[in-house]
Structure formats: C-alpha cells, structure tokens
Amino acid sequence: MVVLDLVLNALATGVMLGSIYALLALGLAITFGILHIPNVAHPALVIAGAYAVVTSNRFGLDPILAGVLWAVPFYLLGILFYEFYSRSFESRGGGNTLQSLTLFFGASLIVEVGLVVAYGTDFRSVNVDYVGSSLRLGMVAIPYRFLIPALMAPVAVFLLWLYLSRTNIGLAIRAVAHDERAVSVSGINPATIKRHAFGIATALAAIAGAALVITGPIDPFAGRIHIGRVFAIVVLAGMGTIPGTLAAGIIIGIAESLVMSFMSPSWAPGVAFAILLATLALKPTGLFGAAR
C-alpha cells in the first residue's frame, strides 16, 4: 500500500514537474529548436520574467495574469535583442554557434547582474492564496503551487502549436527553419520572420517566469540550474517539435521523480541527460523530430 502510494504520488509529481520544465523550455524550442540559435540566456530571461511578475504581484496582480501582460514588453525586448544579434553577428556572417554561445552567455550574465542591481540577492516570491495547500485525489496529493503552473504548459503548447501550424506567419517561421534561402526567394524576408519568432520566444520567458515563481522563491541566479535541463528537453523532443517539448518534459519529470522516490535524490539531476543520451543513441533526431 505504501509502495502504491509512493508510485502514484511520484507519477503525479513527475507530470507536474515535467509540465513546468516544458514551459521553461518552450521559448528555447523556438530559438534553438526552430531558429537554431543557441540561446543560453533563455533561463536568465525566464528569471527576469519572474522578477517582473513579483513586482506586479506587490500591487495585487495575479502572477499568471501578470505573466501574460509582461509577455508584451518581453516580446518587444526579444525583437530588439534579435535585431542587435542579427546586425552584429548574422549579417556580418559571424552567427556561428561558438560566437552565438559567447554572445548569449554574456547576455545572461548581464541579465543576472541587472537583476542583482535592481532587486538585490534576497529571495523573492509571490503571494497567492493557493500556495501551501493541495488537491487530494485518493492517495494522491498534488500541491496547487505545482498544479496551477503545470496547467499553464498544455495551454501554452496548444496555442503555440496552433499558431505555428495554422497561421501564415507560423508556417513562415517553420519554413525559415527548413530552408531560409527558399523563403527569401518566395518574397518573405527571413530576418523579419526570425525577429518575430525570437520575440515570441522571449514573451514565453515571461509566462514561464510566472509559472516558476509560483512554485517557489527565486534569486537572480536561479536560471542557471535549468540551463542543462531545458536544452536536454528540446533535443530529446526533437528539434522544433512543440507538442514533443511537453512530452519530453513530462518524461524527464516522471523519471526524476521516480528516481528521487525509489533510488537516491542525488541521482535525479543526471536523469535528464541519461535519457537524452540513450534516446540520441537509438534515435538521433530525438523522440518526435522528423528526419531531414
């Protein structure tokens, strides 16, 4: 009975955690998975989004609503940042992976230092009534501070998938990923499309930040612990597959939770990469990635 209790709760926790991981990785699924830009600054932008949400929450605004509202300025910020990246690197032929990594690593440090200067290094959190209580379904207890942010993930994934597969501009984003030259031949400016896609990815960072700060307090450096995991999710899913990102996140979440329950919590951080390595060995395109 105790084992069944542990298994059921571990599965429930894993699904919740995995959905939150997927939400954190969703912006990266666009920048890295579709645009092939190794945006290691994405977790730092998520934390910046979380701080923006904390600020709004002080004035009584609900964190999720605040995250959605902050998505607009973050979209503009993303456009500006991509413009800088495009003019400084891509247009001069310097947009190779190593240089891009250096740029985004530097950007993430700037974001962190900016947050330290603006907010200090104390932990910040949001006040919401449901933190501290759980939804009980028989043997399973699901904390609301995980359940609510986890529910944001399928909604965001569904809307993003609809946008990318049912709108002209969404199709253009995917087309740029496949063949940039062919897109420009058909009269579309690839830079405009990529700028817009980068803006969406940055807007998603604000929404992911709202989800993250509901789960627990954050400090300016909190993004660092997620860098490896979010990249693993994007690659495991298969580059650029949006629904696959949710599935990959949940697989990693469940695996971590089971390892934590039945083996040793110390092994849990290695799980994401163990699954990634095993999957890539068997299916190099990732779980849901199409062969090109």
Add this chain to the structure above:
Amino acid sequence: MKITRRRFTKLGAAASIGLAAPAVWTKGFAQSGKIRVGCSASLTGPLSSTKNMVIGYELWRDDVNKAGGLLGKEVELIVYDDQSSPSNVPAIYSKLVDVDQVDFLFTPYGANLTATIMPFAKQRDRFIVGILTLASNDHLRHDKFFQAAPWGPDGATNWARGFFDIAQRDGVKKMAILAADTEFSKTAAEGGRRVCEETGMEVVDFQMYPPTNRDFSSILRNIRAAEPEAVFVCSYPADSTAIARGIQEIGLGDSVRLFGGGMVGPQYASLLENLGPALNGIVNFHLYVPEPTLKFEGIDGFLARYVPIAKERQVDPLGFYIPPFTYAAGQLISKAVEATGSIDQAEVSQWLHENSVDTVVGQITFDEIGNWTERRVLMVQFQGVDDSGIEQFRQAGKQVVIDPTAYASGDLIPFAEARKA
C-alpha cells in the same frame, strides 16, 4: 618612438616609483595617527545578502571614534568587495596588509572565502577575527585567529548538536536525516548520524539531495513512510522554503515530534516573511533572537541603530544573524587594545586568549585555536507565527530558545501540536 636603453631605464624608474608611491604614501598615513582595520565583504555576487555585515563594522567604528578612538587614535575601516568569489580574496588581503598597512583584519564572510586567506594570515602572523567561519582554523591552528561566532569547539561536526540534545531529552528513538549534498551540510549530517549512534537513536532514513533540487514531495513522502520521531534537516534557503511548503502541502505524519536543525534561510527576514505560519513548530539553529534570556548589554541599542540603516540600504531589516557578530568582532579588537594599551599583534592575541570579553552577543572566552570555549548555537522553535509580516519577529515568543538550556526561553511544543496551534 624609438626605445633607447637610456629611455627604457627612465621609463622603468618612473614605473617603479609609480607602483611604490601608494605604499610609501599609505605607510606615512598609517603612522599619522589612525588605527586601520580591514576586510573584504561580499557586496556583490551570490553572497551579497550578507553585505549587512558591514553595518556592524561601521557602527562599531563610529562608537569607538565617538568615544575618542583607540589609544587616542581614530579607527579607520577599509572594506573591499570580494564579489563573493574566493579567487578575489587573497589579492585583497595582500593589498590590505602590504599596501593599506592595516593593523587588524576581519575575515570575509564564511568558511569558503576565508579558507583562501588563512594560510596567508598564519604565514604573515597576522591577528584576524573570523566572521562566521566554521572550523577555519582547526587544521592550521593559528594562534592569532579568533572566532566571532558561537560555533564552539569541534564546530564542524557539532554546531547543530543542540538539535540532537533536544531529541535526546525528548526521548526520541527514531531519527531521519535529510541534507543537501554539499560539504557544509554533509559534515553536519554525518556528525548527526554519529551522535545518533552514540546516544542509541536509530537513523531510519538518511537522504542526501542535490543542492539544485526544488521539489521535496517525493523525499518528504519517503520520510513519512519511515515514521521517524525527529527529522534533522540541513538545507539552504531555496530548499528550506520548498521543504517548509512541502510539509504544509503533504504533511509529515503524526510520528514526527521534532523537525529542523540546520536549515539555512529562516534566519533572514525575506524568508521569514515569505513562509510565515509555515514555519510554526520547526526547531532550527540561529545565532541571536530577541528573547529575554539573550538581553546582552548593548544589543538592543545596536539593533535600534541598525534598523534604519538597513532599511535605507535595502538589506535584511531584522539583522539578527550576522551584524551583531561583526559588531562583536570589532569589540574584541577594541577591548584587547584598550586592555593591553598596544596594537602589537602578539600582545593583543595573548590577552584575548587569557581573558573573557563582554560583547553585544554575550561573554566570549576563547580556546587555544580561537574558538569559543562553549558552543552557543541556539536552537529556536517557531511558535505562534501568523501571516502579519516581519515585525512580529522583533517580539519575544516567536522564536523561542529551546537549547542551550542555560538560555532557554520556553518549552518545546511537539511539531504537529505547534503547527495546529
């Protein structure tokens, strides 16, 4: 421009004079009638939440100078930002000693940063006061090192011993241990396991978790399944918050009577405010709380002056954890200098080894390697905490001292009962 040998010689001479000038100038300044005290502090970087330590130094300096200085000389405080990075610390302390010519040193905050300069302090035979540096002098045994914090002898393994003493007094037979997978936590957890073996307590669950872990539901369920009577936890601020929340959400079962011990975080105002009633029942370490049994001379006045400065600088508004101990670190220097009438490092050190000193954090007596002869790490229980905010923690009765018994300000309430209350 062609570099001739003569021009090169001139340039070399000019550069040498330029480099030597600050040292010559500062030496002259030091001899001109100031006593200089120097240190690094983590003003930026991940440890910058400890920067309120500087307020303690500044208030001590101001008090000394207002009273006419030390031996009639003004005290000057020199603080450099180590950016929370151990690699910056050795160069800063070399500069403090060789260029700034300071008379006395405080260590940086904590054992990690201090470890980089202890060999230097011993090699140069410098007087240095440790700022919450756990077991930094245990191996070097430098005779001019003095610890400002009450870790006591054998601090590395025994600083949280009070938790196990409470468990023993309460008749606990089954203990669970949960610790972050870091050196500081692991040492305390292993120390705890050894105490359990010595005292006949069975360790029914022993779990280490990676420091990046933020979900404790699985871990807490495992603890609940083991049905311990006490749970010893060694965690860091983000984990402490997640653990406290996890208990609220999932529960720990009725068997647990004692929970906490080594949780870092509930010493700071930001987490106290955030967690509020979720802290009730937890018994955890602290260094100072405003209980009637800890009314040392000068502490109330110190805290009253600290608060407005902390508000202005946007640092911890309570200031119980570090600032009183940095003020006390200054008091160690001023009392030893006044008593010996000298700033000679050996004389001052010898006096501190031979005498007890009254400070704002109580009377301190040092052993031969500069640790307090008596461990006075407090084990306090959160009782009756509501969600009214941070001001309630300035009142007595919210963080009740349970151990050491000499400073006890109330009785232990079983964990589950304290949470219901």
